[in-house]
Amino acid sequence: MSDSLLNIFKFALLALLYLFFARVLWAVWSEVRGPRAAAMTRGAEGAAPAVNAPIIQPQSGRGAKVKRGGIARLIVLEPRASKGTAISVAHEITFGRAPGCTVSVPDDTFVSQIHARVFNDAGNVIIEDIGSTNGTYVNGTRLTVPTALQKGDRIQIGSTVLEAN
Numbered sequence: 001m002s003d004s005l006l007n008i009f010k011f012a013l014l015a016l017l018y019l020f021f022a023r024v025l026w027a028v029w030s031e032v033r034g035p036r037a038a039a040m041t042r043g044a045e046g047a048a049p050a051v052n053a054p055i056i057q058p059q060s061g062r063g064a065k066v067k068r069g070g071i072a073r074l075i076v077l078e079p080r081a082s083k084g085t086a087i088s089v090a091h092e093i094t095f096g097r098a099p100g101c102t103v104s105v106p107d108d109t110f111v112s113q114i115h116a117r118v119f120n121d122a123g124n125v126i127i128e129d130i131g132s133t134n135g136t137y138v139n140g141t142r143l144t145v146p147t148a149l150q151k152g153d154r155i156q157i158g159s160t161v162l163e164a165n
Contacts, residue, residue, distance in 0.1 A: 071125040071164045078161040092119040110134045111158035125149045
């Protein structure tokens with residue numbers, strides 16, 4: 001082979017190597033940066049979720065009627081884009097990637113299609129994992145049975161962290 005052809009191959013290999021490293025850096029940066037701003041959306045029943053809709057209600061609104069000291073809402077702690085958003089627990093809430101879930105988290109690959117549900121049972125707020133692959137955690141412990149929530153409990157569903165309030 002001629003020297004010029006070898007130089008062309010050398011520069012082509014070097015260009016491919018730089019493209020490979022650029023792709024690796026892009027993948028790492030995407031993971032470090034976290035989910036996009038529209039990662040959590042609220043879907044209407046049976047309809048596709050609205051992209052920039054608030055989840056349920058602002059914190060300043062009155063919560064559901066619950067017994068004194070009971071849980072009226074869940075506050076999003078993570079991801080940062082949704083931090084501080086309140087989710088009322090007056091009715092049953094389902095979490096998952098499916099558009100029909102009350103709280104749809106379409107960009108979180110660690111969340112199952114229908115992951116968990118939170119419901120009010122005679123004044124007690126109960127959380128239940130609905131056979132998710134990666135599990136639902138309350139205060140760092142994986143749920144195996146439906147569990148009553150207490151104020152201050154931290155719930156993790158995929159990369160979303162909520163606090164019972």
